[in-house]
Amino acid sequence: MRDYLMYLLAxxxxxxxxxxxxxxxxxxxLISTIAAIIISALISYLTLRPLRxxxxxxxxxxxxxRRARSGKVKARTVKKGSDEDLEDRELDR
Incomplete structure (x- = not known):
């Protein structure tokens, strides 16, 4: 997270x-501000690659x-009779 904050500050x-x-x-x-934003995006893209x-x-x-701490990914339940249930049954044939 520290690396992300350093990139953000840069x-x-x-x-x-x-x-x-x-x-x-x-x-x-307004026009000069928009131009500065575009120029700074280009400069950041060209010069801040190591930080990025x-x-x-x-x-x-x-x-x-975070994924390792949470364990298994919870399975999504599909209601019987829903479109997804019908698609799953068709694919299982």
Missing amino acids: RLAVLMGTIVVVWWIAGPG DSATGSLIAWQER
């Missing part, structure tokens, strides 16, 4: 820095630990 820092630079060049406004990969890995590990 993205926010890139966004704020880009907004400051774009506003300094073009002045504050580690954040993804830590989130996957967290999800696997």
Whole structure:
């Protein structure tokens, strides 16, 4: 989770820095803010790959630990006479 928070803070820092630079060049406004958001997304995509990969890995590990703690996945019950029940019976033939 720490890796995810670091990635989030890095993205926010890139966004704020880009907004400051774009506003300094073009002045504050809606169009310049939208341009800054798009530019910061591109910069983040190009420069923050190591942080993004580690954040993804830590989130996957967290999800696997959560699944392991919860045990088996609960089976979904299908009501008799429902469409799903009819489909299941047709597939079982």
